[in-house]
Amino acid sequence: MNSPQLPSYISRENVGPWHIYLQQVEKVAPLLDKALWPWVETLRRPKRALIVDVPIRLDNGEIAHYEGYRIHHNTSRGPGKGGVRYHQDVTLSEVMALAGWMTIKNAVVNVPFGGAKGGIRVDPRQLSLAELERLTRRYTSEIDMMIGPDKDIPAPDMNTNAQVMAWMMDTYSMNQGRTATGVVTGKPLSLGGSLGRPDATGRGVFVTAREAAKKLDLTILGARVAVQGFGNVGEASARMFAQAGAKIVAVQDVSATLYNPNGIDLVALKQYFAEHRTLLGAPDCELISAHDFWCVPCEFLVPAALEAQINQYNAACINARVIVEGANGPTTPEAEVILAERNVLVVPDVLANAGGVTVSYFEWVQDFSSFFWSEEEINQRLERIMAEAFQAIWQLAEERKLSLRTAAFVIGCSRVLEARSIRGLYP
Secondary structure, eight states: OOOOOOOTTOOSSSOTHHHHHHHHHHHHGGGSOGGGGGGGGGGGSOSEEEEEEEEEEOTTSOEEEEEEEEEEEEOTTSSEEEEEEEETTOOHHHHHHHHHHHHHHHHHTTOSOEEEEEEEEOOGGGSOHHHHHHHHHHHHHHTGGGOBTTTEEEEEOTTOOHHHHHHHHHHHHHHHTSOOGGGOSSOOGGGTOOTTOTTHHHHHHHHHHHHHHHHHTOOSTTOEEEEEOOSHHHHHHHHHHHHTTOEEEEEEOSSOEEEOTTOOOHHHHHHHHHHHSSSTTOTTOEEOOHHHHTTOOOSEEEEOSSTTOBOTTTGGGOOOSEEEOOSSSOBOHHHHHHHHHTTOEEEOHHHHTTHHHHHHHHHHHHHHHTOOOOHHHHHHHHHHHHHHHHHHHHHHHHHHTOOHHHHHHHHHHHHHHHHHHHHOOOO
16 A cells, blocks of 8 residues: 555654554554555544633633644544543644544444544643633533534543533533433433443453453463553552452552552552542552653553553563553554564553443443443443453454454454445535
8 A cells, every 4th residue: 555645734753642543554554455445544534623722710710721622533433432631731633643542442342433532731630620610611612513412422531530521411411402411421320320430441451451361371360460540540450450369569650659569458559549649658568760660570561541651762671461551552653563572462452441432332322211221231241342352353363463453453444444435425
């Protein structure tokens, strides 16, 4: 295939996370069925992108402006689906990449959604609860034309939660003149949220790690696990590893990196974090450098924070057998080459962290039917979907001698492009 010409607003040299996504697409494109090649350019271009000004009145009476984004990457297989993050480093490149990965992720686990993502460049720690509500409601109003229960369904992401989703749902509903619970997922239970949603992404990480362990003849019992990130994904996956008998030997977040070769007491650590809002100073743990985290001897390494955390500068020191990507895009293409040479198995983000969007799909279905499932049913359905998706990817990787990421992209891209091809062009 010919090397694609990138859109004029994109530079090959400096596009951040979007460039990583493009590299992944370019790598997989020649491996797709030739009948799909004419449509590959679809994956390299977002369907639509919205940049909005989000002005709010602060508690002190001043007016502050924040930049917000909502991206529809691809909607060939269904309405857009993707989270909204509040972070001081949010960029257009990042949100575009996250939307692209959502397109692939939804196709990999075969849920009928396309890829979307949103974000606001803001440090939410600097805002009061009332200011966060005003920010959320103004942002929702600004992107109102992009979202809807059968159009684009936002969800929580970094620094957003069920309360933020409740504000978004209420704002959209007020603008529509009717209650529309299905416009977002990850809502509180009292507003049509789903049981099992808070732990869903972490559960998916654990399920795919367990399936990988079976293939490698590893045992979870007694296995050493290092987790980057102690938020919703990192804490939940660490907890499930621990419940299965693994030892959590290292935990890192923005505040500190903790190490205990005998295993960290997660219950005590979670209680300490709830009281102090930091990991720094947690008892019975050794404080190590941020770089040394990547060198900790372990069977499973779970990056559950930001993009590009595993890169050409630390990949060579990683001492894990399996990396399970709880975050989106945590491993750069350069690092992946190094890891492959060192026989480190990488379970890619488009599979490993798809538990969240899978249960979001369950929530969306439950909202439409107004019939809600038990948590046991939800967890069973989630485990079945994640395990079946892992098996399909593993089988393709074995048959065609591919990495798990490349195999996942082959499956995901093929499903998206087949839908695009069959639908054709209008007008």
